[in-house]
Amino acid sequence: MVAEKANIKVVVRVRPYNSRELENHNQRSIIRVVDKTTILFDPDDDDEEFFFQGNKINCRDITKKINKKLTMEFHRVFDTDCDNLSIFQETTSHLVDSVLEGYNCSVFVYGATGAGKTFTMLGSGNCPGITYLTMQDLFMKIGEKTVTHKFDIGVSYLEVYNENVMNLLTKSGPLKLREDSNGVVVSGLILKPITNADELLDLLALGNSNRTQHPTDANAESSRSHAVFQVHLRMVDRKTGQKRTVKLSMIDLAGSERAASTKGNGLRFKEGANINKSLLALGNCINKLADGMKHIPYRDSNLTRILKDSLGGNCQTLMISNVSQSSLTYEDTYNTLKYASRAKKIRNTLRKNVLKSNMPKEYYIKKVNDQNDELEKLAAKCKALEAQVAAGAGKAFDDKEVKTFVGKLDILYAALLSAQEQYFNAQSNHQVTRLRIDLKDRAIERKKILILSKPTADFQSLESSRDRLVQQFDNQKEEIKLWKKKYDEKLRDITKASKDTKNSKLQWFLDKYIQGKESEVNRSKKDYQVIHMKRINKLFNTEIVNFSKSQNLALEMLQTSYYIFLSDDALDSDIKGKYAKLDQMINGTGSVKFDMSVDDTHDENEAPDMSNYDINVDDNVPGVGINSNGKRVYQNSSSGASSDSDISIDSVQFKKPRILIQAPKTPPVNLNETISFSDAHNSTFEVGQMKNSKNDVIRGILSDHSNNSGNRNQISKALLRTNLTQDLLKSVSSSRLQATKRFSPGKVVKSPKASTFSSRTIAATAKFLNRQKQRATSTSTSDGGGVPKVRINRTASLRVKK
Numbered sequence: 001m002v003a004e005k006a007n008i009k010v011v012v013r014v015r016p017y018n019s020r021e022l023e024n025h026n027q028r029s030i031i032r033v034v035d036k037t038t039i040l041f042d043p044d045d046d047d048e049e050f051f052f053q054g055n056k057i058n059c060r061d062i063t064k065k066i067n068k069k070l071t072m073e074f075h076r077v078f079d080t081d082c083d084n085l086s087i088f089q090e091t092t093s094h095l096v097d098s099v100l101e102g103y104n105c106s107v108f109v110y111g112a113t114g115a116g117k118t119f120t121m122l123g124s125g126n127c128p129g130i131t132y133l134t135m136q137d138l139f140m141k142i143g144e145k146t147v148t149h150k151f152d153i154g155v156s157y158l159e160v161y162n163e164n165v166m167n168l169l170t171k172s173g174p175l176k177l178r179e180d181s182n183g184v185v186v187s188g189l190i191l192k193p194i195t196n197a198d199e200l201l202d203l204l205a206l207g208n209s210n211r212t213q214h215p216t217d218a219n220a221e222s223s224r225s226h227a228v229f230q231v232h233l234r235m236v237d238r239k240t241g242q243k244r245t246v247k248l249s250m251i252d253l254a255g256s257e258r259a260a261s262t263k264g265n266g267l268r269f270k271e272g273a274n275i276n277k278s279l280l281a282l283g284n285c286i287n288k289l290a291d292g293m294k295h296i297p298y299r300d301s302n303l304t305r306i307l308k309d310s311l312g313g314n315c316q317t318l319m320i321s322n323v324s325q326s327s328l329t330y331e332d333t334y335n336t337l338k339y340a341s342r343a344k345k346i347r348n349t350l351r352k353n354v355l356k357s358n359m360p361k362e363y364y365i366k367k368v369n370d371q372n373d374e375l376e377k378l379a380a381k382c383k384a385l386e387a388q389v390a391a392g393a394g395k396a397f398d399d400k401e402v403k404t405f406v407g408k409l410d411i412l413y414a415a416l417l418s419a420q421e422q423y424f425n426a427q428s429n430h431q432v433t434r435l436r437i438d439l440k441d442r443a444i445e446r447k448k449i450l451i452l453s454k455p456t457a458d459f460q461s462l463e464s465s466r467d468r469l470v471q472q473f474d475n476q477k478e479e480i481k482l483w484k485k486k487y488d489e490k491l492r493d494i495t496k497a498s499k500d501t502k503n504s505k506l507q508w509f510l511d512k513y514i515q516g517k518e519s520e521v522n523r524s525k526k527d528y529q530v531i532h533m534k535r536i537n538k539l540f541n542t543e544i545v546n547f548s549k550s551q552n553l554a555l556e557m558l559q560t561s562y563y564i565f566l567s568d569d570a571l572d573s574d575i576k577g578k579y580a581k582l583d584q585m586i587n588g589t590g591s592v593k594f595d596m597s598v599d600d601t602h603d604e605n606e607a608p609d610m611s612n613y614d615i616n617v618d619d620n621v622p623g624v625g626i627n628s629n630g631k632r633v634y635q636n637s638s639s640g641a642s643s644d645s646d647i648s649i650d651s652v653q654f655k656k657p658r659i660l661i662q663a664p665k666t667p668p669v670n671l672n673e674t675i676s677f678s679d680a681h682n683s684t685f686e687v688g689q690m691k692n693s694k695n696d697v698i699r700g701i702l703s704d705h706s707n708n709s710g711n712r713n714q715i716s717k718a719l720l721r722t723n724l725t726q727d728l729l730k731s732v733s734s735s736r737l738q739a740t741k742r743f744s745p746g747k748v749v750k751s752p753k754a755s756t757f758s759s760r761t762i763a764a765t766a767k768f769l770n771r772q773k774q775r776a777t778s779t780s781t782s783d784g785g786g787v788p789k790v791r792i793n794r795t796a797s798l799r800v801k802k
């Protein structure tokens, strides 16, 4: 049973002036209700003006005492215009709910004679008091609960007069008080059973008629006793058989006025003294309870003994302090408010009253059966959960075990990620080297075509650079093996740890966790593949830019050569065909096109395949071997080709560069030789420094051509025999290169196909020039005539002087 602590609830009700007070013109209001919870006791009278000898005096009338101006707070303050119904609704209505929940509740009214205690409790005429309203409410709520509960209601009505306890319903007494385990019990008190509110009202009226009353100055019908009206409620839960007995007490205390104010003598004095004795005892109890003292002197009076479980006991208590607002009751009102303020501090311990001992046997049997059912259900649930855990689907797990496993997996996966990064990095370096070897081979092949003299010397540096790369490539293969080994170790560790989780209750959770970690590893693989492809792409880009520059240069050379020969007839059909093909390629209508579509079938004679340089993010590592020509090749382990590695080999062949035109077999003539010659017409050419643009040069050639078409062949032959052609081409191509630089070609990404195209263009151009040179040389030899003089003037125009 859970006990709660709750303060006594204290409300103040201010009575309106009665006729006696209204008649007295010397009185004033000593209470101002500030708001619903605050009053100001003995406030300053703002309108009161003080006159002395006919003059208004601004200072205080020193003959009058200073007002107390006490601000006091209560749970609720009811002003003079509040009726009993609103007091009931805001106070005792809530208590009824508590009673039906099993809490004892008490309401007592406190105040001086004529302050309105009985009026609040019992009301008058057509204004029923809170006792009736509360009982009516109680019966209504009981009616609502009869389906689930069985109720027995009995009432008692006692008065404590001159310390004697009297039964008001039977007009018998005095009755003795005794204490047992249930608290203070009034010996011989028989409860009157009732079944409805009307019966209760009749009993209340009967009791009131028996109550001791004597007129006082303040009240013609003054109640001179403390009246205690109690409703005993016994509730039985129809389902569980649980029983509760609760008590609702309505206590109308006798006036707390000073004996003087009753102006009594003899019996009345004795009566007043006893009232004050019990109220004094009540006051003491309130003070001690408010101070949290352990010993409370309940036994000092019969009143406090009866109220023992209403004050400071197991009870929800409401104290209604009745006061008059008239200054005629200044002291009594002040004392009442002081009492009320003290009572506010009392804290009661609330417990639901459940009868343990009187439970019927059936109740316990039922309860035990219910609990057994519950146990069986829980046992079944436990079994199901255990089965789930065993099947790896259990979701409940031990925090510590989780931390251990998860911590271990975290460490293992961190090590795997690190090894994986190193392994991929080694592979990436390997493939980058491979591409560089590839590109070096292509450069060598091109060089063979382009170099027209001293070929051996020029090849040496390229070949040695290639050899260094091949050596590097071999070393990197070892590095890959090393990292692969470490990577495999980490993989094995994780496989082992994953197996361990299978025996754990946490398998379900750990499987999910491992899945998450695996996806992290895979993401890292993909990330690294992207990084690698960026590296490869960068190399290709650099190569493409070089190709692009070479291509432009070759085209310039081709163009110039074409104009030198001047006539289409001078070109053989092979050259014409290749020239046309070149033109087509430039237009994009030739066999090599820039194709954006994805094409998995790769023609070996076309552009290099980027995928040749992939890193293997799966576990296969590329290896190298030597082919029949003594060239290193990349081999597939499944092909059965020789391999010096136990690592599986990627399926990529180290392809030869796809140069379509082979290098000339006969050694080329050295074009750097300067030859002077004159044609049949003794025309002289002067070779001068070329500073003008290509267009000027060509324009000059064309203009000469138009004037001297008959000598075209001779001129071209002569040009080719001199180093003039080389100078001319150098000059034109350098201006072209400058223009190209402005476009920052390094930023343009070209496809590998484009680079092949450039490669072909350069090769074709070189071949073309070679052939033309050979032809020119042979023609010149056969002519045997005088050598024409060639001169190019300073304005870069090429003229033939006759």
Ligand SMILES: Nc1ncnc2c1ncn2[C@@H]1O[C@H](COP(=O)(O)OP(=O)(O)OP(=O)(O)O)[C@@H](O)[C@H]1O
Residues within 6 Å of the ligand: 014, 015, 016, 018, 111, 112, 113, 114, 115, 116, 117, 118, 119, 120, 124, 216, 219, 221, 222, 223, 224, 253, 254, 255, 256, 322
């Ligand atoms: N709030 C109120 N509104 C109107 N009349 C009231 C109010 N309170 C009290 N009265 C009237 O004042 C008179 C005295 O009231 P009441 O008998 O309730 O005083 P009391 O505190 O019980 O006094 P006592 O201690 O002497 O019995 C009654 O005539 C009652 O009708």
